[in-house]
Amino acid sequence: MVNETIHLKGLTLKNPVMTASGTFGYGEEYADFIDLSQIGGILVKGTTLNHREGNPYPRMAETPSGMLNAVGLQNKGIDYFIETIYPRIKDIDTNIIVNVSGSTIEDYCAVAEKVNALENIPAIELNVSCPNVKQGGMAFGVTTSGIEQVVSAVRKVYDKHLIVKLSPNVTSIADLALGAEASGADSVSLINTLLGMAVDAEKRRPKLSTITGGLSGACVKPIALRMVWQVAKAVKIPVIGLGGISSATDAIEFLLAGASAIEIGTANFIDPAITVKVAKGIVEYCERHGFKNVSDLIGAMEV
Amino acid sequence: MKKIADFRLIEKKEWDRSTFLLLQCDEPLEEIKAGQFVQVRVDDAQHTYLRRPISIHDVDYQNRTITLLVQRVGEGTNKISDTKIGDTLNIIYSLGNGFTLPEDKNKNVILVGGGIGIAPLYYLGKMLKEKGVTPHFLLGGRSKNDLIMLEEFKSVAEVFITTNDGSLGEEGFVTQHSIWKEKQFDMIYTCGPKPMMMAVTKIARENNIDCEVSLENLMACGLGACLCCVENTIEGNVCVCKEGPVMNINKLLW
Numbered sequence: 001m002v003n004e005t006i007h008l009k010g011l012t013l014k015n016p017v018m019t020a021s022g023t024f025g026y027g028e029e030y031a032d033f034i035d036l037s038q039i040g041g042i043l044v045k046g047t048t049l050n051h052r053e054g055n056p057y058p059r060m061a062e063t064p065s066g067m068l069n070a071v072g073l074q075n076k077g078i079d080y081f082i083e084t085i086y087p088r089i090k091d092i093d094t095n096i097i098v099n100v101s102g103s104t105i106e107d108y109c110a111v112a113e114k115v116n117a118l119e120n121i122p123a124i125e126l127n128v129s130c131p132n133v134k135q136g137g138m139a140f141g142v143t144t145s146g147i148e149q150v151v152s153a154v155r156k157v158y159d160k161h162l163i164v165k166l167s168p169n170v171t172s173i174a175d176l177a178l179g180a181e182a183s184g185a186d187s188v189s190l191i192n193t194l195l196g197m198a199v200d201a202e203k204r205r206p207k208l209s210t211i212t213g214g215l216s217g218a219c220v221k222p223i224a225l226r227m228v229w230q231v232a233k234a235v236k237i238p239v240i241g242l243g244g245i246s247s248a249t250d251a252i253e254f255l256l257a258g259a260s261a262i263e264i265g266t267a268n269f270i271d272p273a274i275t276v277k278v279a280k281g282i283v284e285y286c287e288r289h290g291f292k293n294v295s296d297l298i299g300a301m302e303v
Numbered sequence: 304m305k306k307i308a309d310f311r312l313i314e315k316k317e318w319d320r321s322t323f324l325l326l327q328c329d330e331p332l333e334e335i336k337a338g339q340f341v342q343v344r345v346d347d348a349q350h351t352y353l354r355r356p357i358s359i360h361d362v363d364y365q366n367r368t369i370t371l372l373v374q375r376v377g378e379g380t381n382k383i384s385d386t387k388i389g390d391t392l393n394i395i396y397s398l399g400n401g402f403t404l405p406e407d408k409n410k411n412v413i414l415v416g417g418g419i420g421i422a423p424l425y426y427l428g429k430m431l432k433e434k435g436v437t438p439h440f441l442l443g444g445r446s447k448n449d450l451i452m453l454e455e456f457k458s459v460a461e462v463f464i465t466t467n468d469g470s471l472g473e474e475g476f477v478t479q480h481s482i483w484k485e486k487q488f489d490m491i492y493t494c495g496p497k498p499m500m501m502a503v504t505k506i507a508r509e510n511n512i513d514c515e516v517s518l519e520n521l522m523a524c525g526l527g528a529c530l531c532c533v534e535n536t537i538e539g540n541v542c543v544c545k546e547g548p549v550m551n552i553n554k555l556l557w
Contacts, residue, residue, distance in 0.1 A: 029526045029527050030526070032305040033306075033307060054533070062351070062353055069523070071529070270344065272526065
């Protein structure tokens with residue numbers, strides 16, 4: 001029997017597989033395909049203080065082995081989440097984690113404070129790295145001082161597990177991770193989407209209404225893996241790896257590179273049952289290689 | 304309930320730009336409503352990463368089959384169209400809301416389709432007929448080669464046709480067909496290119512006819528999770544994959 005449990009500073013996952021925010025709705029959208037209690041955690045859609053309509057259509061462009069999105073944090077706001085969605089999902093037997101987004105430090109703190117009061121939400125993921133919102137999170141997420149400001153402010157009002165989601169659109173992601181750690185983050189997750197662009201040559205127009213958007217999918221995996229490795233070497237807090245994970249082997253690569261847990265994003269669109277398959281595949285790998293604990297894989301890459 | 308299943312191709316017909324695929328599942332089918340769609344996985348394609356949303360053209364619960372009409376528009380739909388008899392396609396079904404069937408079977412309904420948009424109207428016509436409603440099909444294409452499966456449509460209901468070049472039926476667009484002057488309709492269902500659906504919507508509004516359109520915005524997940532395929536409506540941005548693809552024109556901003 002392989003022990004799948006992962007401990008992330010006060011947050012216990014039944015296995016290392018979680019879902020990336022914005023790709024899994026509120027979990028309910030996938031309930032026909034998988035038993036949601038068989039995954040380590042669900043990171044729900046990015047939630048802001050107030051209702052946001054998001055960006056105009058078109059918001060998506062397919063790219064080789066990936067896609068660009070420019071959704072722009074469409075959501076109905078934290079109060080709607082608390083009143084309408086939370087009662088529906090709070091009893092799912094897994095970690096329901098709210099991805100918190102904002103445009104000002106006050107917004108982040110106000111949302112974090114409200115989520116802090118929700119008994120069945122054991123953690124938040126602070127989105128300081130959304131590339132699709134003007135004066136959005138990314139303004140904080142691209143400088144160490146920006147990260148430190150927002151993380152230390154949220155830390156004062158939020159006392160459960162605080163994950164900080166990092167942007168890859170920076171010079172040194174390890175420096176930002178160190179900033180998050182120094183400001184009280186319990187863990188960091190990376191990478192958010194890479195800023196990209198697609199042009200329709202026939203129409204001579206951009207494919208996205210916002211011109212640029214966030215790249216995700218299998219194509220970003222090597223970059224994500226490299227960044228996870230760099231960050232895991234730099235910080236002492238746990239690292240949650242994501243970016244293009246589409247199979248158990250992909251997930252294992254992230255664990256070996258230093259991630260303590262992983263999130264699956266765009267691959268959910270191609271196979272809505274991928275999360276449970278990955279969790280199962282990690283156990284099979286451990287059996288095959290004689291690991292008693294999935295956690296033994298963390299950082300086990302030999303250089 | 305939504306499901307992921309492998310469907311085996313058991314019959315195929317091909318035209319210049321479109322393909323008829325009869326696909327059989329090993330397991331009994333879940334309930335499928337007219338106007339719902341499937342997401343087909345595209346394997347071994349260099350530039351196609353996401354599934355392709357395709358309307359359901361017909362359903363046979365007894366034989367556990369669904370039929371798709373696929374138009375070749377790019378690599379993804381080419382790959383799907385090139386599936387060989389005996390090969391399987393991995394399919395998520397059935398997605399979206401589907402058309403609303405009228406309560407009153409005396410309603411005079413017309414199903415207006417253009418190009419490959421005729422696909423979901425066939426199953427809708429069959430469902431309406433089963434309910435005791437007498438549907439009419441009004442189908443449009445650029446030329447007669449675009450109008451496929453006509454015999455099948457005729458076996459369900461009376462079919463009216465327009466082609467842009469006049470090679471079959473009346474010359475012009477569906478909205479110019481004489482049927483609009485000859486008959487009064489209480490309900491319009493339409494699926495096809497957006498300019499056509501906008502013109503049909505205009506007729507519906509001018510004549511105060513209830514009307515549902517089936518949209519085909521660019522889609523990623525098909526499950527209402529990614530919020531990519533939104534249509535801006537009177538209720539704000541809503542997912543075409545979940546709250547559509549069928550929408551009443553009262554909800555639309557066009």
